[in-house]
Amino acid sequence: MDFSTPIMIIGLVAVMLALRVPVGFTLLISGTLGFAMSRGLDSTLQTLGARFYDIGSGYSLSAVPLFLLMGHMAIASGVTDDMFKAARTFVGHIKGSLVLATTFAAVGFAACSGSTTSTTAIFGKVALPEMMRVGVDRRLAAGCIATVGTLAGMIPPSVVLLVYGIIAQESIPRLFIAGIVPGLLTALAFGIMIYVRVMRKPELAPALPPSTRAEKIDAVKSVWAAILLAFIVIGGIYLGVFTPTEAGAMGAAGAFLIALFRGRVTIDAMKNVFIETSKTTSVIFIIMVGALIFTSYLAVSGTSGAVSAWIVGLEVNPGVLVILYLVFMLILGLFIDPISVMFLTVPIFLPPLVRLGLDPIWIGILVTKSLEIGLITPPIGLNAFVLKSVSPGFSFKEIYGGIWWFLQVELIVLAILFSFPELTTWLPDLMYGG
Template sequence: MTPELVGLIGIIALLAMLTLGVPIGISLALAGIGGLAVMLSPEAAVAKAGVVIFEVATKYELGVLPLFLLMAHLCFAAGASRDFFDVAARFVGHRRGGLGLASIAGCAGFGSISGSSLATVATVGSAALPEMRRAGYQPGFAAGALAAGGTLGALIPPSGALIVFGIIAEQSIGKLFIAAVIPGLSQALFYMVAIAIMCWFKPELGPPSERVPWRERMRALLGVIDVLLLVVFVIGGLMIGWFTPTEAASVGVICSFLLCAFRGAFNRAAIGDAFAKTLSTTGMIYLIIFGAILFATFVSVTGLADLMSQTVRDLHASPVVAIIAMALILLLLGSFLDGLALMLLTTPIFLPIAVELGYSPIWFGIFLVRTMEIGFVHPPLGLNVYVIQSIGKDIPLGAIFRGIVPFLVADFFHLAMLIAFPIVTLWLPKVLA
């Protein structure tokens, strides 16, 4: 049995375990250790697993993840969950489709402290969906806008997905965060344009709300200024070189404690809950990372990635065609794998091919997360759709998926822009390097 065939069997075994409901971290670890046992020996596989896990666990960069998670949970404890939507709704809610625009702005703002797509859609959706329905918005359109807007949480810094990618791909998390700024903001802009176009042709989708006086708008803006200053200070300081990613996360945690105290939320129950949720989420993600590194080690030993790279070269396909083929495979796999599973399965295989084709690993990280985001909203999995449906239980899933369609079109245009013009992703890191 050739090493490449062993690698292919390992991938099939991993997919089978995921299909049977085995947790992703355990599936990756079992496939990785089992494959190494076949390629080397059981003793060598166990020894290699111990060395790999120790090397990963002692990485200084790994501290970024729990620190940014703690920062997010402390901001939640301080009551910063629905503030961004409230501010945007007061400023643009009186326009046609204004609450839809506000929901996208709210998701972008909340994504800058949460780093999670599911957390973003759940939190902003719980505040925005009832408001949009009271204003007479078509339910499927409202739910679709929120489900799509929630994906911004996976890309806008500090993105948990980019942190995980940076760790497993051994890339600078700071550069990934900087590279994600323009794609994240342009993604929000594409969604807003989609809402404006739809409401222009079908005003009944998003009727305007009552105009709010400027005094109330400014009062709402002042209510969120402390969180905005926190985000600008932490992420801005990282971008201009004041902090390393780990230092930025540490500063963010200290500032979040001060934010809790300023907002009167500094108490044992709130802080204890923030720590408990951070530890729970961190443990789960660490297990997944360990499994992903083991699986990547196995794929590297089999030479499967090298074989696929050589196959791409032999086809003499242009780099753009090869990347489009990767995007199609990612979208297909995204139909039944969640985003993190998709990233961890494909990074060891596709990243070497992308680098061989001349693409920057930083660009590939943004491309991968952006493609992964689409899986959060397209059927049949569409985790964001199920989250938003749990908030609006009377809205049929079919109506939400129909409401998603215009935003999927915007997603495909945006992804095409990132593929055709890599400079959109790479310009800001070059300027701030």
């Protein structure tokens, strides 16, 4: 079989990405050109039409804008500020003070957001100034903010896991539930690292005076609605009460009600919520269309099948193949956002790994974790640029210097999840309906 055309098209993708052409348009142009060269213009136009229809009519895809809407509505309702204040109230007196508070608050907000970059940006605005005010080390503070946003990529309702489920045609509820233990394990590992570092060097994060009982009660009152909403959404998915799309609708409606009762529903606020949701949804859907065209071309050209047959035919332990795939994800994650990388690689590499007997849910968690690590890995680390954009007073040297400690923890957690697949699979196996 002649693979000269597919090789040329893949080379075109590499060149366009190097020229910083948006990923969605890169895949759309390359895939369309490949189709036209191999199948003719009529077949190409029919394929384009079918893929646009698939994106527009897919029921499961409607969960994407709904969960994004939930996250932006939660930001508008002010729950981020309240979660940070509540976490500060309960753990501010512990060694690590506001750094620990930020980490635990990020877990709560991740359950209402699902967006890594949004979590990083909002905590850069909310938590970072407060840390600077009480004298937290600049590197530790910047590293914490840039890193804890990745928790939203794992803790449901993670948009990245949702997209993986759509691409891999795997159960999205099982993926969501599979992300709970890895997400909490990551947050716990962050907390231990922060506590140990501050215990050895207390000046890194001065402890705050203990909060009074009244302050703790007020803190609980300020966040109970958001926590209840997260439990309803995640619990509804776990028990099989809601589909992911229905859970997204419930979450968006609940976040709106929280904003309404708090008096945060204004014309300007709602306009901003829907504009931001529309922008993010549009970007994701353009990537989806481009990726579907590109992967369809690879399929009809025989490239995907050839790669799959080659991987299956290797006389290598499947675990080694997974490690190589994760290293590839770590590298790509430096330069490209997680959703784009998934669309580029999962349709090609997942089928042969599944044929070798590996659990696609476990692989999905490992891939997501690897891509989230890529977001904080120097010399690129997209989350570092997000933090720099909202906190221009910080240098990249300070941000990357702080990230280094968290990056080590992330790699250790990835190794643990790889070595003990049961940490990922046991909770989904307990779900309603298996």
